[in-house]
Amino acid sequence: MLTISLQPRFSETDALGHINNTVVPVWFETARVPVFEIFNPTQNLTKWNLILAKIEVNYVAQMSYNANVEIRTFVKRIGNSSLTLLQEVWQQDQKVAFGECVLVKFDYGTNQSCAISESEQHSLKKHIK
Amino acid sequence: MLTISLQPRFSETDALGHINNTVVPVWFETARVPVFEIFNPTQNLTKWNLILAKIEVNYVAQMSYNANVEIRTFVKRIGNSSLTLLQEVWQQDQKVAFGECVLVKFDYGTNQSCAISESEQHSLKKHIK
Amino acid sequence: MLTISLQPRFSETDALGHINNTVVPVWFETARVPVFEIFNPTQNLTKWNLILAKIEVNYVAQMSYNANVEIRTFVKRIGNSSLTLLQEVWQQDQKVAFGECVLVKFDYGTNQSCAISESEQHSLKKHIK
Amino acid sequence: MLTISLQPRFSETDALGHINNTVVPVWFETARVPVFEIFNPTQNLTKWNLILAKIEVNYVAQMSYNANVEIRTFVKRIGNSSLTLLQEVWQQDQKVAFGECVLVKFDYGTNQSCAISESEQHSLKKHIK
Numbered sequence: 001m002l003t004i005s006l007q008p009r010f011s012e013t014d015a016l017g018h019i020n021n022t023v024v025p026v027w028f029e030t031a032r033v034p035v036f037e038i039f040n041p042t043q044n045l046t047k048w049n050l051i052l053a054k055i056e057v058n059y060v061a062q063m064s065y066n067a068n069v070e071i072r073t074f075v076k077r078i079g080n081s082s083l084t085l086l087q088e089v090w091q092q093d094q095k096v097a098f099g100e101c102v103l104v105k106f107d108y109g110t111n112q113s114c115a116i117s118e119s120e121q122h123s124l125k126k127h128i129k
Numbered sequence: 130m131l132t133i134s135l136q137p138r139f140s141e142t143d144a145l146g147h148i149n150n151t152v153v154p155v156w157f158e159t160a161r162v163p164v165f166e167i168f169n170p171t172q173n174l175t176k177w178n179l180i181l182a183k184i185e186v187n188y189v190a191q192m193s194y195n196a197n198v199e200i201r202t203f204v205k206r207i208g209n210s211s212l213t214l215l216q217e218v219w220q221q222d223q224k225v226a227f228g229e230c231v232l233v234k235f236d237y238g239t240n241q242s243c244a245i246s247e248s249e250q251h252s253l254k255k256h257i258k
Numbered sequence: 259m260l261t262i263s264l265q266p267r268f269s270e271t272d273a274l275g276h277i278n279n280t281v282v283p284v285w286f287e288t289a290r291v292p293v294f295e296i297f298n299p300t301q302n303l304t305k306w307n308l309i310l311a312k313i314e315v316n317y318v319a320q321m322s323y324n325a326n327v328e329i330r331t332f333v334k335r336i337g338n339s340s341l342t343l344l345q346e347v348w349q350q351d352q353k354v355a356f357g358e359c360v361l362v363k364f365d366y367g368t369n370q371s372c373a374i375s376e377s378e379q380h381s382l383k384k385h386i387k
Numbered sequence: 388m389l390t391i392s393l394q395p396r397f398s399e400t401d402a403l404g405h406i407n408n409t410v411v412p413v414w415f416e417t418a419r420v421p422v423f424e425i426f427n428p429t430q431n432l433t434k435w436n437l438i439l440a441k442i443e444v445n446y447v448a449q450m451s452y453n454a455n456v457e458i459r460t461f462v463k464r465i466g467n468s469s470l471t472l473l474q475e476v477w478q479q480d481q482k483v484a485f486g487e488c489v490l491v492k493f494d495y496g497t498n499q500s501c502a503i504s505e506s507e508q509h510s511l512k513k514h515i516k
Contacts, residue, residue, distance in 0.1 A: 007417070007420070009413065009416065009417045010272060010273070010278070010416055010417070010420075010423075011272060011278045011279075011280045011413050011416055011417075013272045013273035013278075013432070014268060014269060014271045014272065014273070015174040015177075015268070015271035015272070015273070015275045015276075015323060016174070016177055016237065017273045017432055017433075018273075020268070020269045020271075021154070021158070021181045021184070021269075022151070022154045022155045022158055022269045025150070025151045025154050025186075026151045026396065026398050029150070029151055029396065029397055029398055030394070030396045030397070030398075033394075033397075036397075042453070043452065043453040044453075045144040045145070045400070045404055045452060045453075046404075048144075048145055051188075052150045052188055053187070053188055054185070054186065054187050054188065055150070055184075055185070055186050056183070056184070056185040056186075057154075057183065057184050057185075058182070058183050059180075059181055059182055059183065065273060065430065065432060066429070066430040066431075066432075108145065136288070136291070138284065138287065138288045139287055139288070139291075139294075139401060139402070139407070140284050140287055140288075140401060140407045140408075140409045142303070142401045142402035142407075143397060143398060143400045143401065143402070144397070144400035144401070144402070144404045144405075144452060146303055146304075146402045147402075149397070149398045149400075150398075151398045155267065155269050158267065158268055158269055159265070159267045159268070159269075162265075162268075165268075171324070172323065172324040173324075174271070174275055174323060174324075175275075194301065194303060194402060195300070195301040195302075195303075273432040273435075274432070274435055274495065279412070279416070279439045279442070280409070280412045280413045280416055283408070283409045283412055283444075284409045287408070287409055303402040303403070306402075306403055309446075310408045310446055311445070311446055312443070312444065312445050312446065313408070313442075313443070313444050314441070314442070314443040314444075315412075315441065315442050315443075316440070316441050317438075317439055317440055317441065366403065
């Protein structure tokens with residue numbers, strides 16, 4: 001499991017007094033950084049080699065402004081060129097949102113997917129749920 | 130079908146030179162305003178009566194900064210207290226992203242779902258795909 | 259004067275029930291697109307030639323979610339390599355925010371400012387306040 | 388001085404390969420939380436008592452995605468009902484952006500400014516530059 005802690009931002013609240021739903025995909029992207037680093041250790045933006053194919057978010061409970069959230073990220077599936085992550089938002093000991101996403105290893109020069117290497121697979125497997 | 134046209138914003142691009150994936154849920158929320166108005170015609174924030182239960186976004190092609198996008202919204206399913214929408218992003222005659230979302234009619238006072246009225250059902254049915 | 263109309267987004271509200279202050283710089287950037295086009299007519303991202311040096315925003319009145327805003331942009335000063343814009347947010351016939359920004363014509367290859375051409379000056383002068 | 392460390396988010400980059408300018412006001416708002424807490428210790432959203440009157444940001448150098456930033460906040464002036472903060476973004480030992488903002492103690496019920504108390508002044512003075 002990969003985990004980060006985030007402080008919700010005032011600008012992330014909405015008029016209903018809770019965190020706006022559109023913030024969760026932003027938090028999830030930030031929590032994927034350790035996965036980005038498996039594929040691109042220095043996170044050099046000119047060597048980016050992942051593309052997002054799909055996200056899904058389930059909203060379980062309203063998220064508050066004034067308590068930190070923990071984002072937990074698990075590897076659920078490793079394919080030839082794609083992988084599926086499961087990500088969760090926890091706040092005050094409650095799972096308040098969760099969802100899967102599919103990332104594809106991608107060559108931005110040729111616009112084609114490419115194979116996940118054995119060494120990348122090995123690193124990903126450490127975070128299998 | 131409900132449709133709106135949006136001009137991608139420079140701040141919505143990312144370092145890969147395209148629109149960042151986290152922007153699509155924001156566009157989709159904006160495109161749901163006509164649905165919000167079916168449930169709360171004046172969009173009075175103190176009478177809000179919908180909550181988002183789930184979103185899903187499939188990214189089909191990279192989205193450019195310098196061409197407008199059209200967001201198309203269809204009603205896919207009307208339940209007792211929830212409804213499912215299908216939403217699509219079109220850019221330059223191509224469907225570049227799509228996904229479903231589930232909205233629940235919700236009483237923020239009692240924190241409980243409530244029934245979609247016949248009149249609301251009637252209005253929603255006009256946008257069934 | 260350059261002018262655009264925008265519909266405030268639900269995700270742009272905050273827990274105080276109005277539009278969050280951090281949204282105004284985003285709206286102002288979007289309203290600068292016609293100025294970007296003077297310097298880079300196709301808005302080709304690989305030929306970008308402006309950099310932002312300074313922004314200032316004065317918040318005059320609270321901005322509501324459920325009424326469109328108009329962003330007005332004026333050219334205030336044209337220098338050798340920089341220009342100052344004045345931008346205003348109007349909502350329901352009231353000026354609710356305003357501020358200046360300074361843009362510099364910039365060569366991202368050499369990381370140096372460069373001179374605004376006569377033809378660019380000519381185009382900018384049409385929007386002088 | 389108040390200080391927080393933030394990890395730039397991928398969604399905060401833009402097509403020029405750096406952090407978009409509109410992100411700095413968001414970071415600055417987040418860095419003002421300790422000031423919010425002086426006025427509203429529990430940060431209860433229904434007891435909010437500050438409003439933003441003005442922001443100013445000077446962009447000194449381009450901000451990178453792959454290095455943390457430190458936000459430093461100083462109290463510059465304490466008035467009867469308003470205060471001025473100076474905020475700075477530091478990245479890799481360089482001050483990359485800075486600016487002042489003016490906050491007003493505000494009664495959202497009556498829509499009027501109100502006096503900063505002696506105890507609030509006392510707390511603010513600890514962070515005077």
